[in-house]
Amino acid sequence: MPGTVLLLAAAPLGRGRLVDAAGVLPVLAAVAPAVLSGTDTANVVELVDPLEPQAVLTRLRAAAAAPAPLTVYIAGQLQLDRRQRLPHLALARTTPATVRYTALPWHWIREELRLRSAGDTALVLDLHADAETWQYVAERGLDCGPNAAVYGRVAPAVGRRGLAEPAYMKAVATLLRSGHRPALARLHEQALARVVDSSAGRSMVLAIPGGSAPRPLFAHPPGIAQDPHATEHDPHAAISSAVQHGRHADADALAAERERLAVTACGPASDDALHWAEVRADLAMFAGDAVRSCRAWLAVAGVRLAAGQAVDSAAVEAAVDRAHHQWGQIKDPAQARELGSALAELRLRVPGRRSGALENVQQHLRQLQAAP
Helix, strand or coil: CCEEEEEEEECCCCCCCCECHHHHHHHHHCCCHHHHHCCCCEEEEEEECCCCHHHHHHHHHHHHHCCCCEEEEEEEEEEECCCCCCEEECCCCCCCCCHHHHCEEHHHHHHHCCCCCCCCEEEEEEEEECHHHHHHHHHHCCCCCCCCEEEEEEEECCHHHCCECCHHHHHHHHHHCCCCCCCHHHHHHHHHHHHHHHHCCCCCCCCCCCCCCCCCCCCCCCCCCCCCCCCCCCHHHHHHHHHHCCCHHHHHHHHHHHHHHHHHHHCCCCHHHHHHHHHHHHHHHHCCCHHHHHHHHHHHHHHHHHCCCCCCCHHHHHHHHHHHHHHCCCCCHHHHHHHHHHHHHHHHHCCCCCCCHHHHHHHHHHHHHHCC
8 A cells, every 4th residue: 555745845935934944845855755655655745835724734634534654744834823822834925914814723734633543644844933933832842643653843943044944854855865764763863863963053852751762752642652553552543444444334433432431531521522523523524424524513613612612712613614614515405404504603603714604604505595
């Protein structure tokens, strides 16, 4: 089975550009796809200075859905949005004032990988950040979720000395051009040694507290194994395997049991219960059941709002956006009308980041109601 590789290099095109992210792509592209992936063969997708976060999301979603090992290489810069103070990957049109609308929310990456397992999913990152964002990451880490092995660095901006270089990613690419891909932990150690040597200590790195060198970077929730082979008891791995083999009912049954246990132990609005409810919504999508998926996402949004979460919180917006997307896939007019009414009511409270979302629902609903 061929692996999948996503190469993403992104940074603003204007004065806010901190790093020459695109400069690393020719070096990475010169590496054989199989070496980039660590598999016998691989499909490679390149995104260089993309303009729209939705376009990046579409490519990421397709890569994450592939039933094969996935490696995502990202070079770029992080910025915080002004409203929620959440990290985003800046894209070509991003400015400090438009981060919320023109950059890729970092939690989208985490969300798209949540049905995969760390045994076949890896993120290799070389990110730069302005002073404010650097402080955020230094204090809180960069949450990539439990379902990917993560290696890389976050470095501060170089100030007035010009654009920074994605030196870590270039070191990774240079090592891989030998035609051999060692274990990622070893590759990370070798690349990091080159970066530290060449930068005379200017490149700062975040590592998991309490880990042992060589360490993947960025803190995961406590207790999450970073060793890709330490996932035989991970329910996400079992669910991912079931989906990849077309056993959608088995996958949903596993997630449903986890959801039941979480609701019993912590309540329906707990993080664990909501996580499994969202997993089941995604599983319905993978099974081609847009009605069930839309209904599940509407329910998740309702629970989050009832629990007091803000209408513009990332989790609430994501749930409504996904419900909206799945609603658009429903073929049966009667079911589309039923769920469309609930979605329109929800869109009044949660307009989301994309302009015209409420109007889109209302227009489509009018067409459905006028149909015989």
